[in-house]
Amino acid sequence: MYANPATAPARAAVTVPQLYARKQAREKIVSVTAYDASFAAQVDAAGVDVVLVGDSLGMVVQGESSTLPVTLDHMVYHTAAVSRGLTSALLVADLPFMSYASRERAFESAGRLMGEGRAAMVKLEGAGWALDIIQALSERDVPVCAHLGLTPQSVHKFGGYRVQGRDDERAEELVRESHLVAEAGADLLVLECVPAALAERITREIAIPTIGIGAGVHCDGQVLVLYDLLGITPGKRPRFSRDFLAGRDSIAAALRAYADAVRNGEFPAPEHSF
Numbered sequence: 489m490y491a492n493p494a495t496a497p498a499r500a501a502v503t504v505p506q507l508y509a510r511k512q513a514r515e516k517i518v519s520v521t522a523y524d525a526s527f528a529a530q531v532d533a534a535g536v537d538v539v540l541v542g543d544s545l546g547m548v549v550q551g552e553s554s555t556l557p558v559t560l561d562h563m564v565y566h567t568a569a570v571s572r573g574l575t576s577a578l579l580v581a582d583l584p585f586m587s588y589a590s591r592e593r594a595f596e597s598a599g600r601l602m603g604e605g606r607a608a609m610v611k612l613e614g615a616g617w618a619l620d621i622i623q624a625l626s627e628r629d630v631p632v633c634a635h636l637g638l639t640p641q642s643v644h645k646f647g648g649y650r651v652q653g654r655d656d657e658r659a660e661e662l663v664r665e666s667h668l669v670a671e672a673g674a675d676l677l678v679l680e681c682v683p684a685a686l687a688e689r690i691t692r693e694i695a696i697p698t699i700g701i702g703a704g705v706h707c708d709g710q711v712l713v714l715y716d717l718l719g720i721t722p723g724k725r726p727r728f729s730r731d732f733l734a735g736r737d738s739i740a741a742a743l744r745a746y747a748d749a750v751r752n753g754e755f756p757a758p759e760h761s762f
């Protein structure tokens with residue numbers, strides 16, 4: 489009907505209420521990270537629902553060995569760049585390490601990510617003390633994505649990037665925390681590197697959508713670091729990721745294959761799960 493794609497109407501914008509509708513309808517939510525406008529445009533055109541400007545940019549863009557050196561200025565810069573490449577996907581930005589350590593800092597940081605950066609939602613790691621921050625932001629109509637399990641900003645406490653929730657005690661703690669972040673007002677929850685059965689239970693028990701990374705196929709959606717799914721991450725790619733560019737001839741094809749594989753439940757397979 490639209491011979492010229494340039495005259496075709498843009499896909500409708502993805503909204504926070506729509507993510508809840510997807511969970512209800514059991515339609516998978518497809519998410520990927522992006523750090524600049526050109527990749528953001530590729531990701532958007534592939535029909536990805538949620539684009540995350542992850543503080544993983546410290547590792548994959550800046551070459552650091554953790555996400556801790558990433559500053560709020562870095563996040564604002566990349567978020568604004570990504571926003572200019574998007575037409576439909578929902579834009580989520582990570583609050584970097586220590587930028588939400590107090591209510592005041594969280595308001596300032598979220599204000600910049602949403603104001604200068606044009607993010608529609610901010611993401612922060614943890615529960616406990618962070619529940620108060622989730623509640624304070626959400627009361628001020630800042631949509632919040634929580635992040636539990638392997639929270640990379642805690643790498644120095646964990647002593648490395650390790651799967652979380654393998655023992656019963658920690659698994660129960662993660663279930664409790666998932667309920668608490670939802671009650672505090674989070675509208676989305678990233679579960680990173682937790683056993684598939686645990687993520688499945690959490691996804692069933694809470695009303696907000698869950699997005700898994702190394703958390704099995706039963707989450708409401710999936711997220712991957714863009715450079716992992718394109719197979720260009722230097723060194724060892726995390727086991728839960730897959731190179732979708734291998735055997736394909738373009739970035740656009742790789743992104744469409746990823747989105748299709750998430751929507752039809754082919755990704756993640758058991759070998760990407762714990």
Ligand SMILES: Nc1nc(=O)c2c([nH]1)NC[C@@H]1CN(c3ccc(C(=O)N[C@@H](CCC(=O)O)C(=O)O)cc3)CN21
Nearest residue numbers: 544547548555640649650651713716721725726727728
């Ligand atoms: N390229 C990249 N991909 C990511 O998914 C990612 C980043 N960077 N940086 C920020 C965090 C850090 N993440 C990581 C980093 C390493 C492992 C890792 O080495 N995992 C082991 C499993 C360890 C275990 O079995 O306990 C693996 O083999 O995948 C996991 C998550 C996830 N995020």
Ligand SMILES: CC(C)C(=O)C(=O)O
Nearest residue numbers: 521542543544678711
């Ligand atoms: C891996 C995702 C969830 C993330 O937090 C990031 O890219 O920083």
Ligand SMILES: [Mg+2]
Nearest residue numbers: 542543544582
């Ligand atoms: Mg992150």
